[in-house]
Amino acid sequence: MAMSSSQTLALQRNSCEQNRFMEKLMTKICSFYDEQSLIDVTFKVSNPTALVPAHRLILAAASPYFENLFKGNQGTNPVIEIHDIDSDIFEHLITFCYTGEALITVNNVAAMLNAAIVLQLDDAITSSVDYLITHIDEYTLQAAYALERKTKCEVLRQKIIEYETQNFMETSRSDEFLNFDVEKLQRILVSDNLNITREEDAYDAIQRWYNYDVPARQEQLPLLIACLRLTQFNVDFLVTQIQPLPGCELLAFKALSWIREPTARPMINMRFTEPRGVSTTYCDEKTILALCSKVNPKLLQYNKTEDKWEEYASIKIDYGEYRTILKDGSLLFIGGYKGVATYNVVRSWNIRNKTWQNLPGMIQARRSHCVVELDDKIYAIGGCKGGVLSSVERYTISDGWIFVTSLIYGRYDAGAVTLNGKIFIMGGNNGKGQTITVECYNPDSNTWTSCANMTEYYFSGVAAHKGHIYVLSRRNKNRSVERYDPQLNTWSQICSLEVGPGLMTCVSLDNKLWAIGGKSKSADKSCVSVFDEENFCWVERCSLPESEMYNCFVVPEFLLSSM
Template structure:
């Protein structure tokens, strides 16, 4: 029986000794499973018939289905029959109970999801849904709709809604969109995260849906128009487009009154009055944490309500040009080099909440000026420089196996930018030792391969990179560009005049933020937000420091008050 002290110890986080113990323990358990040692239950599964051995304790800990099964009348039987899951799928999910990973393909994902629901394996459900959504072009959106109806899986339903919201423009042009019921369309249109550049885009989509069956949808039209941010529209649009619509006269008149009579707003019944991305449902719950690259790195916190930056913490260590990543409540500082120009392979972890350091397993290769990203819970260190050579090597960290090499880049590079998007890693720009690069590569973790993408318009070294509204944005002192992954095309956006100093970018409140560098116009460290409608950058409050090597969007609750 566990004592209170052992339970407390088990709940402690970020203990290097505990992580090491757990790794050794899990390795031993994997060996028992692989070698079929100490087996105490065997499942007889059909289609085709197979015997699947396992350990009761592991399965019961992984799933309430097995816990209830083993505590039931048939639970003590040495052989238990399973009749509603095929043997291949069942065996993969038993492996998942031991490893937390399972082989999923487009052809098997439906069976895996159905079986995971039966076996009450929540993590396997999430893995199956995530796989399906990252391979939606192969599985098809219509197939996902059908699977959601068949399984009634809430996780899949929510992921489909997220996908529809993020890819609204594309979906609104599809044939499936014309058959959406009004409740489904309302659920998408009210979303504060709806990926549109202007409210007229949503209006055009509503019109297309409405015109598909005017007699049947005339009464439903006002319900959808009410989902728009009408108070942000201009008067001409309200008068010529909204007012003539059947049943929408009152909505148009309220929006007109809101615009023309600001003093009367408290008594005007309008559901949405703020731009998407900063409504009261999510305003204030996310903020930006910036890491400034110095020998004594500074963390800066942005206060949205006061529109100001303030130093959050000063972290002391004596090296630089590391890669940084935020994982849970921890900032990981990976690689880098010291004053003597000796490159490191060390990985150090700083917990944001309790402000303490922990060491993690070293990388295989020392590297600096490299890229670091997280994808599907795994950390990747990509390219960089070891003090003598430009690196093309890539290594991946998982808790179970530590750092291991995966396939190398096509073109070795340092001072590049990298981002994860739709289940893949994109790396762009940087320097190959002979000069700055335009080239872009994409990594598919399923096939462990890098492929070349379309070159950028210009070369970028040490760029800020982020995913925003279905595109990838790259910003540097050389210029600003946007990548469309579906079309594999680049287009330049309005130029941001920034002088010396590192810079980065993030997507916060449905807006693109450029942070760092030196503003030439204001002669101070720069923070700007992209005004997409007017194609210009709007400067915000300046930073206390200019060299920002990375920024993270974090819950405000993560950061203790100063």
């Protein structure tokens, strides 16, 4: 029997011969493209009309968009029409599929990014965004903001935040800065990597933003002052500059108490007590935090270096059916159920300080609902209270909880994720039984639309990963896994997981999909598996020592470091 390609690669992965072989192979493939030899598909592109020849195998390997296109109804056509992408941009991106390089300029970078998103070329998206940021002086930051709003590109959004953080002094002096909304400004000011020489620089920027429109921003001022490292100011500054600000008296009092009474510090609930920069070495490293059981749960952190799980903390909470979300370094416990009571409470548990804080309660009491974050807004979706709920409410710091458009179909015990600037909710129970229906929420139009149905009724884990949505089922002996393509609005099966019964969840960490939960067949533990996309199989990692796993979060490692 012939040796499989994966076995061959494993034997030769580190050899010079393998590198030379790959170089020779890619050179030959590129020469076929240049000479238009062995072409098996041609694209007819408009504006202006052009014919772009290519090889199906290469394009399918480079992009899930082309892979799904060629598997579809029109995939066998010798000529395929492409609309809404200019011919020169399309040809540049086809070349990128062969070479990993594209001619990006200030004039075409917006069109390149738009087209790369449509064609699901992740590396081309990254290249376009990197080019834009490194040429920001020519492209302008204002144009980058407009492009991010138009494309809702998460890679661009993160790069802009990094740019604003690293170039804060310049950004804070721009006219655009004066129109930042409070959520965006908070996101920048909380960063440990904020590039300032002294904490007063951040305070001065807040004052400039505040003075631009005092009446409208007076209530928002304390939210921004709370982002400062107040304990780094001296007592005189706190008394003369912070304390007189409207709504900031308590913040100043806490900081003064922290400085003057060291023995009382464990009882003072402060968000930041250390100077910026102490965690910059670790801020990019992320790991998994697992919430085990519902009532009085344990938190276990994953040690990637040693491939083992370690207990991080125990949380005192005497009710269940709440839903949790990670927000600004804290776990938010939203809603819940105990006895005959359904709760609307929202409580925040600071991961680093291990302290509780109460937040404004929801309008509607809920249990078994869904919670997601999108554009710094928290959404509570569906659930039940006596009957099945279809209502949806959204929380922002400035507006509190408000109702938005309800679900098409009420449901509880469903799964929800955010992807491409939208919310997807799927499965759950509609009051009559399990459902396979899927809905998508567009925050711009405040509307829900139906999507293609899942194939499995029972599921226990859902995650967004590399532009797709993955769902783990729990009905079969082996957990089937299906994947949703939002571009094509289709579901497809991938390889199953061989794990026992129990709750499961999945997360995306280090560009890999992790499935966590389900009982190990060899011991009373929860399984942990990572999807190997190259070999299309699941690889086991160190099991969780707890048998009941409720939820998992991807968190920055510095949040888990000792105080």
